[in-house]
Amino acid sequence: MNLGQMMMAIGAIVMLGVLILNTNSTIYQTNDIMYTSEFGVTAISLSTSLVEEAMGKMFDKVVADTDAAALIDSTLLTLPGSLGPEAGEGYRGYPPLSGNRDFDDIDDFNNLKICYHSEVPADADATPGYIQVTVPGIRAKYYVTCTVTYVNPPNLDAAYAVRQTWHKKITVFVTSPSATGITGVKPDTLAYPAIMSYWN
16 A cells, blocks of 8 residues: 555545544434423423413402402402412312312412422432422423412513502423523523403
8 A cells, every 4th residue: 555545544534533523413413402392392381281271260269259349349359478279279189188179260370389200210209399290201300380470561571569450470480400591501491471361
């Protein structure tokens, strides 16, 4: 083998090495994008289903009890500092066999915390303060928290703690230790807000 053939063989090996490194990098980036997309879709699905469930409830306990005076006087609604489940209520009757009633109005979702996890034993570790829900086929843990506040129409982004209004805002936050944000920071949090208004 002469010098020219040796140089061509070395060049071919170098080109093959560069091609293999680029292929591995592309596969890694594709997997990263795929997992990020999967986490995003799952987080949106969890938050959307929780918001839809909350929106299917009554506006307020007083409205649920059909107190005629409360239907025209917002000061009779639940106080801003008392938003949350009433005594004897739990999310879908949680904890099991407790005899708790399910939530009956949107503000019961205030301070709700749920941990969705897979059937993998390592994921089943209890997270203090969170309702544990096992979801077959889910590939990561998702921590879901809800806040419910009154809002005033000029500024629907800010909680209105001064008094009751005819508008409540539920915000569902979804975090997964496996999800990264655009900046690469872990974990990324999805915030999903929705407004429920009562018109009489």
